[in-house]
Amino acid sequence: MADKEKKESLLEQLGESQVWKSIIRSGVPRNRRQRMYAVLGNVFLHLHPARLPRHAVKIGYTWCMGGLSFFLFVVLTITGILLMFYYRPTVEYAYTDIIDLTEQVPLGIMRELHRWGAHAMVLTVWLHMLRVFMTGSYKPPREFNWGVGVLLMTITLFLSFTGYLLPWDQLAIWAVTVGTNMARAHPFIGHEGPGASLLAIGDINLVHMGSDVRFALLGGRFVGEATLLRFYVLHCIAVPFIAMIFMAVHFWRIRKDGGISGPL
């Protein structure tokens, strides 16, 4: 008993120290007021409000899926950064770098974490969407945020898809070939799409295999060196950048639209 008191006082003492107070502004959260300050005074925690309705912390209501999607995004960012140290996006090195990664790094599971994390994120995003649908949370005033969420889901799929190419094995290039072949058929801007032949000056087609939207996506007429670089940049920089902007809007709008949905 005395021991416990002593520990508490030690923690208390620490909480009163100048260093602690300078980092965590509110001291040790002991009473209601300090606990609210602990959330309000922390840049990460203040994504949350300080207080919540009781149903919001029930796992049966939220399934935790939105939070886990964001958590997976963080996990994928960290593992992705680590993978970038080892990986060179060229036809010459890409595949052998992956082999190196599996054979030279002892107990390495970064690539596994990254790949399974990516698949899991697609699932958690879908489950989050199902939860939001089943609780009718897309209804006013949250219509706009549902739309942002749909875009985030699309971005998640595109992130996963661009990453699929990077190991540069048979699985990768053919999955991406199948996927990007769709772009050929884009109306007007794909060379095998309806209306593409209308965009011509005299006999010269403006939209052909070397100028259509698929060419822009692949950086060539087929999945090759330029595609690898393009997908690498999209995967590591461009799409995460867009995802972060949409996520910021998504989270901010949750708070602005009155916090977590609930019955009135």
Place this chain on the structure above:
Amino acid sequence: MSYIKNLFDFLSTPTISFTLLTVSFPFIFPPSDWFDKKNKQWGIYKLWTNKGAFCIFSFITFFFVLGYFDPYFNLTMTKPDNIPIILMIYSMIFVVWLGMKQAYINDERLERGEKPEEWTDPDDKVLVWPDLVYIELIALIIFMVGLIVWSILIGAPLEEPANPASTPNPSKAPWYFLGLQEMLVYFDPWIAGIIFPIFIIVGMMAIPYMDINKKGNGYYSFKERRLGYFIFMYGWFVLWVFLIVVGTFFRGPNWNFFGPFEWWDPHKVVPLTNVNLSEYVWVKLLNKGLPASIFAREAVGFVIVIGYLFVMPLLLAKTKLKSLFEHYGPIRYSTLMLFGLAMFALPIKMYLRWLFNLKYIIAIPEWFFNI
């Protein structure tokens, strides 16, 4: 055992399984009073009880255990990149079960005039620190442990180095796009690969503006919003999740259908006997050759497509759906009709293909314009 396997192979044929799902769906998520009555009469609502969950999951597990010990299905289901689909099947069904269970509880409460279970006194709030942050911490630790175990047990797949000269058969897109790839069987790439994805994204974003039923906001419920529920669940589970499962597990070489317990025979011969509508009309019905003019040739197809997408909603607005049209106004009504009809165009085309071997309703390969 082989009898059971043959039965599964037979049941998973797209024609059979899709029909079974489509027919049973309105009974599982009854969109109207009549279906609701049958749902009660046949006790289908019992799916959303613990016993129901036990039955559903034993059935699925039985199927996968059978598959694991089957030499052919084992190859497909234990592919590392197919593990997420097994997870998807379990988790999707589980969360729908969980949601529906709570929805039925809430429906009963609302009928009795009580507030939904989620309702709490607005003054009685919990603090985020510690009540939420600890739950979040525990959730992410458990989740991370699961992910690490998964990563240790199953290595990320790596096949032979990329070789543009050797196309694998079948070539499959990543699993979450296999629903789209499956749609390619019934539609040309410009629809299945471009128009449908755009419609899915924009259509989903438009859901809150098309479903203006104010009830059921912020709690699990079914009865108050059953039609919207039915349409969304049908679109999500039958036209997306189910097609992903078919595309992953049941499509082998040359994108031919193979039952789960069948060998993927690369030389399986499937007759290609699909016929365009224009040929049906001009050659078979009128006994003439195809006319030279594209518009004359495809006139019937254009009439059908324009009639389906534009004239039918107009007529419905004047007749059967008059009250809906008045309630929704012209813009909301046409949005709902456009996305709704586009969605149901997929099953319609599937059945036209299966029943009449219909290839294209409008076939203008000269312009890559085939519907």
